[in-house]
Amino acid sequence: MSTKSERMWRRRSLWSLIVLIPLTLFETSYDSVRELLSGNDLWPKDVAAGETVRFGGSNWQFVSLKPVEVLKTASSLPSSSVPLTARFLVEIGNPDLQNLWLGCSIRLVDPVGRLWQPASIPGMPSVAEGIKSCGAAAFSGAQSGERMVIEESFLVPREVATEVRPTLGVGSERPSYLRFARPL
Structure with missing residues (x-):
């Protein structure tokens, strides 16, 4: 059985994913989006x-x-x-x-x-x-x-x-x- 401290850290980790996943997607796609915008007439x-x-x-x-x-x-x-x-x-x-x-x-x-x-x-x-x-x-x-x-x-x-x-x-x-x- 997990302790109260472990459950609290699991909950915090899951909530941090809400912030970290979009930031990671932004970071990995930023150069591609910038290249798309600078190379096309939009x-x-x-x-x-x-x-x-x-x-x-x-x-x-x-x-x-x-x-x-x-x-x-x-x-x-x-x-x-x-x-x-x-x-x-x-x-x-x-x-x-x-x-x-x-x-x-x-x-x-x-x-x-x-x-x-x-x-x-x-x-x-x-x-x-x-x-x-x-x-x-x-x-x-x-x-x-x-x-x-x-x-x-x-x-x-x-x-x-x-x-x-x-x-x-x-x-x-x-x-x-x-x-x-x-x-x-």
Whole structure:
């Protein structure tokens, strides 16, 4: 038979589990949750058409999302798809783009939340001189005050081509990201 002292300590031990188990779960999952939040675009900030917004240390303006004419001879694209090009004008603020724009991601999203990543499209005209992708711009060595044009190409289903909106996420701003309205 256990003594009164033993029963008291057993009761205290059981009550301490109420505090220790949640603390242990928090401690073991903290790094995973922090990594999840810093590596994903979770909270949108809507940007009106034509508006310039400070993001990732630079000023971003969404200019256009236009269909692109693909060379007929080189194209093997499905007839139900449309190639689109998203164009941004960026004025560099803080020139530490390698850190601020780490994991730079421009994507398209439709009204129900489906996402499209940039795509390499066969038969698409080559990018004009001076235009960069988001990733290339991050490592371009651009200086403060410099202006650049950033473009990404996408292949989306024809039925959502007029509804998709571009989004922009950079490592220094995550888990927040920008969701741009299309110019009228």
